[in-house]
Amino acid sequence: MSPRKQPSTLFKICIKNCIDLINSACYVIEKSCPENMFHDCERQAFELKYYLMSMLPVRLFDILCSERTCCQYRGDPRVQLHVLTHPNMTVFRKCDLDNSIPQRFWVETLSNFSRLIVLDLKFICTDEILQVIGMNCPLLEEINIVSRVNICKSLFNASVLIRNVSDNGLCSIANLKHLRVLAMDPPRNERANRVGRCVSQAGIIMLVNELPYLEELKIESCDIGSTLISTVMDIGPLSLRKINCHFASAEGIKKLIKICPFLRELSVTHLSEHNKDAILEQISLSELRLNRLDLSFFSYTDSMQQLLANKGNYLTHFSLWEIDHSLTLDAVLSIGYCCPNLNSLCLMTQSKCLTIPRYFRRPKNIFTELRSLTLGNENFNIDHILTFFLDCTQFLEKLVLKYQTKTNLDDTLLHLLQKGSFSNMNYLWLDCTLDVSKEVLKQVVKTCEKLQMLTVAITDEMTDVQRYISENNLDLKLGGY
Numbered sequence: 001m002s003p004r005k006q007p008s009t010l011f012k013i014c015i016k017n018c019i020d021l022i023n024s025a026c027y028v029i030e031k032s033c034p035e036n037m038f039h040d041c042e043r044q045a046f047e048l049k050y051y052l053m054s055m056l057p058v059r060l061f062d063i064l065c066s067e068r069t070c071c072q073y074r075g076d077p078r079v080q081l082h083v084l085t086h087p088n089m090t091v092f093r094k095c096d097l098d099n100s101i102p103q104r105f106w107v108e109t110l111s112n113f114s115r116l117i118v119l120d121l122k123f124i125c126t127d128e129i130l131q132v133i134g135m136n137c138p139l140l141e142e143i144n145i146v147s148r149v150n151i152c153k154s155l156f157n158a159s160v161l162i163r164n165v166s167d168n169g170l171c172s173i174a175n176l177k178h179l180r181v182l183a184m185d186p187p188r189n190e191r192a193n194r195v196g197r198c199v200s201q202a203g204i205i206m207l208v209n210e211l212p213y214l215e216e217l218k219i220e221s222c223d224i225g226s227t228l229i230s231t232v233m234d235i236g237p238l239s240l241r242k243i244n245c246h247f248a249s250a251e252g253i254k255k256l257i258k259i260c261p262f263l264r265e266l267s268v269t270h271l272s273e274h275n276k277d278a279i280l281e282q283i284s285l286s287e288l289r290l291n292r293l294d295l296s297f298f299s300y301t302d303s304m305q306q307l308l309a310n311k312g313n314y315l316t317h318f319s320l321w322e323i324d325h326s327l328t329l330d331a332v333l334s335i336g337y338c339c340p341n342l343n344s345l346c347l348m349t350q351s352k353c354l355t356i357p358r359y360f361r362r363p364k365n366i367f368t369e370l371r372s373l374t375l376g377n378e379n380f381n382i383d384h385i386l387t388f389f390l391d392c393t394q395f396l397e398k399l400v401l402k403y404q405t406k407t408n409l410d411d412t413l414l415h416l417l418q419k420g421s422f423s424n425m426n427y428l429w430l431d432c433t434l435d436v437s438k439e440v441l442k443q444v445v446k447t448c449e450k451l452q453m454l455t456v457a458i459t460d461e462m463t464d465v466q467r468y469i470s471e472n473n474l475d476l477k478l479g480g481y
Contacts, residue, residue, distance in 0.1 A: 002451045002469075002476040019064060019071045022052070026083055030075045045082035053086060061086050069095045078105055087112045093120035103128060103148075111136050120144040122183070127169035127197065134172035142181040144218075145169070147197075167203030174210040182211070183218035187227070205231045208238060215241040223247070225268075229255050237261050247271065250278035257286045265317075267294035277303035284310045292317040294346075300326040305334055312338030319346035319374075327351040329360075336366030336392070346374035348402070356384040367392035376402035383412040390421040397450075398427040401434060408435045417447045426450045432457040441465050445476060455479040 008016075025048055033041035053061070065084040073080045077097045085092070092113065106121075106129050113119075116137045121129065125145045133140070147165035165185055173179075188198035204227060208214055217224055217240060225245025228235070229252040236259035243260055244267040245253070253268070266283070270276050276298055283290075284307040293315055298304065300322055308315075318339055320327075327349040335345070345367070354377065370393040375385065382403060390396060401409075413436065416422060425448050430436060438461045445451065445468065456462070458480030469476050 001446050001472070002448060002474045004473050005475040015063060015067050016070055019068055022048075022064070022083055023071055023073050023080065026073065026079045027075050030079045041079060042082060045079050049083045049086065052083070058086060058088050062089050062091050065089065066091060066093055069097075073097070077101060081105075081109070085109065085113075088115050089113060090115055091118040092116060093118070094122065094124055099123050099148075107132050113137060114139070116140055118142045122146045124148050125169075126164040127166055127172070130165065130169035130172040134175060138176065139178060140176050141178050143173070143176070143179060144183040145173070145185075146183060147185050163197055165199060166197035167200055167206075169197075170199060170203045170207045174207055177212060179211050180213050181216045181218070182207075182214060186219050186222040201227050201231070205233055205235060208240070209233070209235045211239075213239055215239055217242075225256050226252070228259050235259060241265060243267070245269070248279055250275050250282050253279050253282045257282065257288060261287065263288055264290060265292035266290055267296075268298075269296040271297055277301055280304055280307045283307055289314045291315065292319075294319040296321040297323055299324040300328075300331045305331075305338075308335060308338035313340065315339045316341055317344040318342055319344075320348070322347070322349040322351060325349075325351040325353055328353045329356060333363065333366065336363075340365075341369055342367065343369050344372040345370060346400075348374075348376040350377065350379065352379045354380045354385065356381070356388055362388065362391055368395075369393070370396055372396075372398040374400040374402070378404035382407060382409070383415070386412060387416065387421075390416055390419075394421075395424050396421070397424050399425060400429040402431045403433045406433050406435065410435070410437055410440045413440050413444060417443060422448045422451075424450055427453045429453075429455040430457075438462060438465050442468060445469065445474065451476060453477050453479070 026045065029044045029048065030041055033044070061084060065081075068080065068084060078101055081098075101124070103126055106124065110129065111132050114136055117139055119133070119137065119140055119142070122144045123146060125147050130145060133143075145165060147163040150162040150164070152162060163185060184204075185199055187201045187204055204219075208217060208228075223244065223246045225243045226247060228238075228243075229245070238260050239262055240260045241263060242265040243256065243263055245256060246269040248268050248270050249272075257263070266288070268279065270279060280298070280301075280303040283293075284303070288311070290311055291314060293311070294317075298320065300320070308318075312318075312335075318335065327347065328351070332347070332354070335342075367389060370389070373389055373396055375382075375389075377385075382401070386401070409430065422428075422444070428444070428448075428451060434457070436456055441454075441456065441462070442465055444454070445465065452475055454476060456478075458478075462478070462480075466478055469478060
């Protein structure tokens with residue numbers, strides 16, 4: 001049976017009670033001071049902070065501040081923040097309530113945080129705030145500077161998003177030489193030149209070139225690889241460990257590898273029919289020791305086989321979105337032999353050639369380390385393929401099944417449950433095309449002792465399963481679509 005919900009630890013109870021008491025005290029202070037006496041309110045908040053600091057360890061304030069959302073504050077969040085922040089804190093992550101706080105508060109407050117290691121200012125960041133951070137937070141290793149966004153009406157009565165971080169802001173943090181992880185806005189497009197402040201590709205290139213230890217650059221919906229490849233500046237070698245690259249070319253990948261020789265995670269999406277093999281050959285011939293390789297819109301060719309033969313021993317995660325019906329059982333076996341250390345595998349394919357012969361004898365010592373498996377197809381026999389993989393490993397913890405044809409999965413699940421194949425499963429995601437009866441779902445819940453996340457197509461009958469989970473106090477989240 002899925003694990004039962006456990007009571008909160010004594011530490012969590014103490015943290016929640018502390019925040020409750022602090023919130024109550026802050027609210028009393030706030031309500032006792034009229035709006036035109038905010039400075040007096042600030043003074044009382046600081047007195048409460050110093051009183052707490054005389055009794056509590058400084059490091060506890062980091063935890064209290066990060067957990068403040070467990071008890072929502074009813075008043076002005078600035079009062080609560082005045083009490084829960086301190087000059088020696090190392091981690092600060094904003095919450096949704098902070099989005100309405102004026103910029104002036106952040107400029108004044110962040111100037112005191114000289115020991116910060118992690119800072120999350122998503123949706124509140126501006127150039128002015130970055131200027132303060134650049135001057136006062138030299139130890140930062142991780143930062144989120146996704147811009148505050150203002151919404152206004154244009155002359156044509158349409159909503160326009162105005163961002164507040166530009167290349168000037170990026171220049172301000174270029175001296176934060178310890179940065180390892182950076183999340184930020186995407187570069188502007190042609191229209192965005194007329195809409196407020198925006199960062200540019202040149203600004204991003206300048207910044208990454210100034211940060212010697214930057215390992216991860218997080219820019220939503222941005223092709224970071226192509227951004228680096230397209231620059232005319234002489235950059236690199238960079239310390240980046242993760243890169244996504246769309247619309248790649250063989251020469252572009254070759255240049256990218258030269259710019260980022262320490263890559264550990266590479267994602268390549270390729271849509272051209274002409275030089276996919278040349279891209280694979282560039283990766284295969286390089287000195288890269290990739291732990292994770294994601295390939296989308298590729299075929300399983302001799303070049304793919306050669307790449308895995310050369311680099312598969314380093315891979316712990318491999319993802320292939322295959323086209324051209326090139327994925328066969330022999331190809332799957334080759335992946336298993338070439339990548340003995342895989343703990344995560346994703347195979348998305350439309351291949352009609354992936355079949356398991358009736359009297360096939362499963363080879364030993366392939367896929368033995370798998371912990372996470374994602375399979376997607378509309379043509380293979382899901383019972384045969386799933387049984388093949390689950391017979392290879394006894395340690396699978398996460399299973400995602402994506403199928404495009406309406407299929408009943410009851411018999412397959414019952415067969416695998418009886419074999420004990422789900423003994424370590426804690427995450428099971430079944431596509432909405434996969435029909436599972438409430439009786440079999442109950443059997444899954446009863447049999448899988450570690451299952452904590454189950455996603456299926458929820459029907460009216462599933463209320464019985466939800467009631468069963470609730471009545472037995474199970475620590476299991478049942479989700480739908």
